[in-house]
Amino acid sequence: MSERSGIMGCAERAVPLCCRSRSGEWLLCLLLFWSSLAAAEQPSKTAEQWLQQLAPALNRTSYKGVFVYTRGNDVNSMRIYHRYRDGHVRERLVQLDGANGEIIRDDNRVVCIYPNKGQVQLDNVIPAGPFAEAFANQLTPVTRWYTPTLLREDRIAGYPAVGIELKAKDKDRYSYRLWLEKNTGLLVRSEVVGVRGHTLERFQFTDLTFTDNIPDSELEAKPGNRTIQREDIRQPDASPHRTEWSMGWKPAGFVAAAAPVSARNEAVAYSDGLASFSVFVEPLKGVDMPSGVSRIGATTAYLRKIRRNNTTFLITVVGEVPPLTARRVANGIELGH
Amino acid sequence: MDERLKEILSAMVDDEADELSVRRVLQQGDVEEMQRSWQHWHQVRALLRDEERPFAKVDVSAAVRAQIDGAQPQRRLRLPAVTKVLPRQARPWALTAMVAMALGLGFGAGSQWRHALPGAADLVASADGGSHSIMRVDDSGDNAASGMTNISMAQLDPAQREQLSAYLLRHAQHSSIGGGRGAVGFARVASISYDDQ
Numbered sequence: 279m280s281e282r283s284g285i286m287g288c289a290e291r292a293v294p295l296c297c298r299s300r301s302g303e304w305l306l307c308l309l310l311f312w313s314s315l316a317a318a319e320q321p322s323k324t325a326e327q328w329l330q331q332l333a334p335a336l337n338r339t340s341y342k343g344v345f346v347y348t349r350g351n352d353v354n355s356m357r358i359y360h361r362y363r364d365g366h367v368r369e370r371l372v373q374l375d376g377a378n379g380e381i382i383r384d385d386n387r388v389v390c391i392y393p394n395k396g397q398v399q400l401d402n403v404i405p406a407g408p409f410a411e412a413f414a415n416q417l418t419p420v421t422r423w424y425t426p427t428l429l430r431e432d433r434i435a436g437y438p439a440v441g442i443e444l445k446a447k448d449k450d451r452y453s454y455r456l457w458l459e460k461n462t463g464l465l466v467r468s469e470v471v472g473v474r475g476h477t478l479e480r481f482q483f484t485d486l487t488f489t490d491n492i493p494d495s496e497l498e499a500k501p502g503n504r505t506i507q508r509e510d511i512r513q514p515d516a517s518p519h520r521t522e523w524s525m526g527w528k529p530a531g532f533v534a535a536a537a538p539v540s541a542r543n544e545a546v547a548y549s550d551g552l553a554s555f556s557v558f559v560e561p562l563k564g565v566d567m568p569s570g571v572s573r574i575g576a577t578t579a580y581l582r583k584i585r586r587n588n589t590t591f592l593i594t595v596v597g598e599v600p601p602l603t604a605r606r607v608a609n610g611i612e613l614g615h
Numbered sequence: 616m617d618e619r620l621k622e623i624l625s626a627m628v629d630d631e632a633d634e635l636s637v638r639r640v641l642q643q644g645d646v647e648e649m650q651r652s653w654q655h656w657h658q659v660r661a662l663l664r665d666e667e668r669p670f671a672k673v674d675v676s677a678a679v680r681a682q683i684d685g686a687q688p689q690r691r692l693r694l695p696a697v698t699k700v701l702p703r704q705a706r707p708w709a710l711t712a713m714v715a716m717a718l719g720l721g722f723g724a725g726s727q728w729r730h731a732l733p734g735a736a737d738l739v740a741s742a743d744g745g746s747h748s749i750m751r752v753d754d755s756g757d758n759a760a761s762g763m764t765n766i767s768m769a770q771l772d773p774a775q776r777e778q779l780s781a782y783l784l785r786h787a788q789h790s791s792i793g794g795g796r797g798a799v800g801f802a803r804v805a806s807i808s809y810d811d812q
Binding site (some may be wrong): 344345346347348349353355371388390479481484535545547555556558564565566569572573574575576577579580594596598605 | 654655659763764765767768770771774777778779783784785786788790802803
């Protein structure tokens with residue numbers, strides 16, 4: 279588009295000079311003909327090129343709307359306000375069904391507002407490791423682990439969208455179908471597909487407006503929610519002691535993507551550019567959690583307990599990966615002495 | 616649009632509204648808001664049932680309005696394809712009202728409702744009869760023979776459920792910020808977290 283504008287701009291600027299002679303007119307016509315031919319022959323984007331837009335568009339586009347998230351028979355509608363301004367992301371999600379909860383995000387700071395318990399601020403999380411830089415530079419080799427195929431164009435929430443199927447090349451991860459809005463590349467619909475082809479979860483905008491005009495008031499929680507102390511909310515262990523652990527196995531392509539700012543080393547997130555999982559390694563205190571696997575839509579939580587030096591540790595792997603993958607990751611965790 | 620109208624629209628989507636209610640909706644002046652609600656409900660239904668929405672892009676409102684006003688439309692609307700695929704044997708008045716409503720509001724969404732794909736119901740094993748559906752382990756090719764113990768949310772006590780929800784929420788945070796997944800990560804856990812808190 280910008281190239282086309284550029285060509286037309288040159289032609290317009292050339293018109294007064296060319297119009298002084300007949301040969302100039304012919305030259306102008308020839309230039310316009312060539313430029314139109316060049317525009318017509320410009321190949322459409324490949325799936326890989328569209329995927330390169332995915333991550334930046336999610337953060338750097340300002341929009342508001344309503345999306346629906348479904349898994350199985352569960353449906354949740356959420357209103358979202360997302361503003362990118364001066365390099366900062368502010369986001370507010372409002373639950374529209376059931377309890378009236380909210381999630382407020384200010385860059386890496388996240389506050390959850392529960393209808394009954396008030397506000398809870400989560401630990402700051404920072405993108406970590408080589409993955410973060412690779413992701414920002416659009417070098418993440420997503421297509422190394424997934425086979426991309428362009429689907430037919432569709433219309434989502436009133437906008438034309440490009441569909442991309444990403445079929446997992448191994449059974450360590452799920453497949454995806456993504457739809458990106460054509461102008462911005464914003465993800466407007468996604469489906470996570472299980473190994474046997476069943477759709478495990480869907481996310482889709484039903485109402486969407488691209489706008490830079492999102493006032494601060496729309497990014498703030500509505501007044502009236504009771505603010506409570508963090509200690510009132512049961513959190514995974516907040517022990518100040520650093521837990522030493524190492525990962526014996528992880529699926530190919532997954533690299534460290536994020537970690538809490540705290541130095542307790544209790545959690546690290548890994549991603550292959552599409553799927554992600556988090557590993558939590560913490561001393562088991564207070565609540566005795568069972569061992570086993572729980573699945574909610576595309577999300578798997580695998581819990582394993584290890585006893586070391588008279589202390590029981592709970593290893594929890596949570597992510598959008600098959601249960602076997604989560605179990606293998608959890609079983610590969612080794613605690614330091 | 617008031618709550619009562621929203622309820623009627625919702626009932627119409629389920630083909631459960633009575634004739635008087637449908638007439639009331641048809642007499643409303645705020646068509647745009649009803650359009651949005653109608654479309655939203657149908658999109659939700661389409662998502663739930665994994666169905667195609669072949670008429671979703673067709674805006675026939677102008678033709679229907681012309682017909683209502685007594686003018687002849689440019690082309691005859693092909694209704695049979697719409698009516699024959701409705702999943703229920705709807706009462707005649709309800710069917711007419713539904714079609715009229717769908718066309719009048721300018722949406723074909725929902726015109727080709729069908730039940731969920733065969734086998735789709737197998738995806739979800741009831742956990743607590745409500746908001747927490749636990750997927751069967753065997754969907755991902757790693758079946759119960761793998762020896763994994765399946766933890767159902769319903770089997771956990773409130774403290775355990777709260778702890779697991781906290782892990783899910785923290786993962787959502789990692790996923791959204793570090794994994795570049797935006798709002799999708801939080802959408803995954805929002806309802807669980809809120810219901811359990």
